[in-house]
Amino acid sequence: MVNLRKITEENFIDAFNLKLGKSQERFVSHPIRSLAQAYVYRDQCQPFGIYNDDEMVGYVMVIYDYDVPEYDIWHMMIDEKYQAHGYGKAALEQILFYIRTKPFGDSNRVTLTCNRDNDAALALYRNMGFKETGAEDEDEIELSMMA
């Protein structure tokens, strides 16, 4: 069963060892880089390992933007050998459940950006109810929903 676990000293090496497909590396920062950013934003974000039972199969970070305010989903990835097993969809449901607990502040708005060529991720987000906001930055388009 898919579950989220906070990144701690117990599991950060497992996050370091997650692998993207070669063609996917341009779509998302690897957890190593993401965790460096998580340190910078440590008062407003939570990085998670995505688990199937006790096995780490992916990674994601939730960060609160106090200026909007809104919750943002950053750097979501499923290890290439575990993709297309339903883990991404199940993890996204868990992420929205976490955001509904409003861990950093009072907003139901959830936003992410995704490369316009990333068909798999765009299908996942659109199926979950995310809609384009019209904002874009180079190859990244912004999508948003109310949790």
Ligand SMILES: CC(=O)SCCNC(=O)CCNC(=O)[C@H](O)C(C)(C)COP(=O)(O)OP(=O)(O)OC[C@H]1O[C@@H](n2cnc3c(N)ncnc32)[C@H](O)[C@@H]1OP(=O)(O)O
């Ligand atoms: C905000 C951001 O972080 S954007 C960056 C997103 N991350 C990446 O691009 C990293 C590389 N990709 C991945 O890690 C994964 O492919 C993810 C996270 C996008 C999806 O995770 P997966 O576990 O593979 O997806 P899962 O098996 O749960 O499928 C969920 C939906 O995604 C879509 N999908 C998954 N794989 C594909 C594919 N190869 N082609 C098209 N659509 C796909 C489908 O809509 C699918 O739903 P369905 O099975 O009901 O049709």
